[in-house]
Every structure is written in structure tokens, then in C-alpha cells.
Amino acid sequence: MCFLLFTGYVENGDRRAMRDNPHKYLLYKPSLSQLMVFLSSGFKELPPGGALLLYMSADGCFSTTKHPQDYGYELGGLATSVKRDAVDSGLSVRGKSSAGYKEPHCLYPGDLYPYTRRPLFIIIDSDNSFVFQHIPRYFGQPLVILMSPQDVPANYQDLQHHGSLFTLFLHSPMTAMCYICNVGDVPIHHWERCQSYVDRFVTEASRLVTRCRMDEIEQGIGYIDSSYVQFFGDDFLRTLILRFVFCDVALRLHRGFRGRHQRPRCEPPLPGPELLEHPSLAHIVLQLATALDVRGHFVEGPEGD
Numbered sequence: 001m002c003f004l005l006f007t008g009y010v011e012n013g014d015r016r017a018m019r020d021n022p023h024k025y026l027l028y029k030p031s032l033s034q035l036m037v038f039l040s041s042g043f044k045e046l047p048p049g050g051a052l053l054l055y056m057s058a059d060g061c062f063s064t065t066k067h068p069q070d071y072g073y074e075l076g077g078l079a080t081s082v083k084r085d086a087v088d089s090g091l092s093v094r095g096k097s098s099a100g101y102k103e104p105h106c107l108y109p110g111d112l113y114p115y116t117r118r119p120l121f122i123i124i125d126s127d128n129s130f131v132f133q134h135i136p137r138y139f140g141q142p143l144v145i146l147m148s149p150q151d152v153p154a155n156y157q158d159l160q161h162h163g164s165l166f167t168l169f170l171h172s173p174m175t176a177m178c179y180i181c182n183v184g185d186v187p188i189h190h191w192e193r194c195q196s197y198v199d200r201f202v203t204e205a206s207r208l209v210t211r212c213r214m215d216e217i218e219q220g221i222g223y224i225d226s227s228y229v230q231f232f233g234d235d236f237l238r239t240l241i242l243r244f245v246f247c248d249v250a251l252r253l254h255r256g257f258r259g260r261h262q263r264p265r266c267e268p269p270l271p272g273p274e275l276l277e278h279p280s281l282a283h284i285v286l287q288l289a290t291a292l293d294v295r296g297h298f299v300e301g302p303e304g305d
Helices: 032-045 083-089 109-117 129-134 154-161 165-171 173-180 188-219 226-231 235-253 272-276 279-291
Strands: 002-009 023-028 050-057 060-062 076-079 120-125 143-147 265-267
Touching: 023 032, 032 050, 032 109, 050 109, 050 235, 076 129, 109 120, 109 129, 120 129, 120 165, 120 235, 129 143, 129 265, 143 226, 143 235, 165 173, 165 235, 173 188, 173 235, 188 235, 188 272, 188 279, 226 235, 235 272, 235 279
Parallel strands: 050 120, 120 143
Antiparallel strands: 002 023, 002 050, 060 076, 143 265
8 A cells, every 4th residue: 555645735726825845744555553643643734724635555455245334434445554553453464353343454435534624635546446435525625536447457457566557647647648558659759749739638628627617606507516626726736636537538538448447436526528528628639649649549539630
């Protein structure tokens, strides 16, 4: 499990005149106790008008409950390291708890409920990511959850041993696009030309988000949750949201990613026809595919210029 925590600012969707350097915590294969200590520390240090960004990449910890009623603890979560906690508690292996009890070395969605008292931006990269979509907003604070696909096609499984396709999209959409299209070598001048399509996509997606907000205010249509509007004021969080949109559109159009579990999800849901399925975004992705000479990897649609 990889755990990354940022404490930064978000104030009513407006950019701060001067951005303070956020605190960062990076943990590799933490135990549950370590994870909770650092999460609590980040929460405690959060300044007024601040927000927590929580990124977690981990294997899924799956539930065997046949008829779950408590979405906070009966759908499983993310596996944490047992090494340190096992020494402290006298346990030697995972899953030795008595029948009927939950796996103790697991971060459940319910474990994050207390931290929703402050603005919280969560990124989950796991084969059990979708269980985090049910986190409630008990305290009315902004909450966004970006969740990775829970599965990838067999011919992309190798990447899972070296990282994650979802994280790659959030870090470098152009690199991820090349990977899913089996493009291994791009001359620098051509890379820059193709990168311009990604930049155009981000600009257009940002415009559509703004239009959704304006249409909601003026006409009551094109609803986009206020959490996105507030986080959109932060440069870094806005970039993550827009790259998530690129990931969703690219995988939706790609012929190899046809199952619903092979595409990302977000909570609250982003608008479909007004954003994720908007023709202008699909057109730019297909233009990029044409520029990379991989148009055949994508479904039929408008050809790129």
C-alpha cells in the first residue's frame, strides 16, 4: 500500500493570492495504525480553509458478507501491512480473527468518516476501489472521490506489477495514452504536437465544467456537484479532476476497455452528456489517436483533422 497525504487550501472555489506549501506525508506499505496516526496528524494540522488530499494505492481487501447492510465496513476495503501491527498485537498472519469479525488489517471506507468533517479529496487506486463510493457527507463539507478501474484487460496486466494505469493517467495523460495504444517510441517534436491535443482537451473540459456551473445557476440544468466547484479553485486539484476526465473519455472510447469495471468512477458523479460524454472531448481524443496513428484502437466516430 502506498499512502500520500497533502494538506492544502481551498476557499469557496477561489484561488488564494499566495499558496502556502502544503504538508506532505508519504508512507510505503504502512500498517493500519501508522496510517491512522498520519491521517490524524494531517487532519490536526489542517489550517482554516484547508483541505485534505488523500491518495491510496493498495490491493483490495474483499468481504465475504453475502448481504451487506453497512457499506462502511461490510464491503471490504484496502489491505494494509500486517508486519508492524502483527508484532504489536501478537498476530502472525492476516485473517486470523474469529468468524464473524472484520479483517483488522484493512482500511475500510467507514474509517474515513470522521475526516469528512473537513474538505476531503480522495483518490483510490485499487482492485476494490468502488467500495469507497458510498462514503456519506454527514457534515456537509466538500468531498470528492476518484476511483480507479477495478480491472484492466489481460494484455495490460503487466503494468500492474510496476504501477497503475489509473495513476499514470493522473500523472501523465499522454504517456498513459501511448501505453494503452502500444506506442513505445515518439520523437520529441511529435510528442510536443500530440501533447498539444491533451492541452486542448484540458482547456475544453475546464470550459465545460464552468458551463455546467453557469447553466445550473441560470437555468437549473447541467448540474455539477458543488464539491467539484470548490476544489476547482485549487490548481493541483483542478488538474487531477481534468486528467480524470481525460482518463474516463479515453477508456470509454478505447476498444479494449469495454467492461464497466474497466473504467474509472467518481463520487459525486460528474455530468454525463454535459461533460464525460460530450462530443467535443471525444473528438479531441480521436484527433490525438489519429496523430499517434492508432485510430484503430478506438471506436468509430469523427475523424481527427
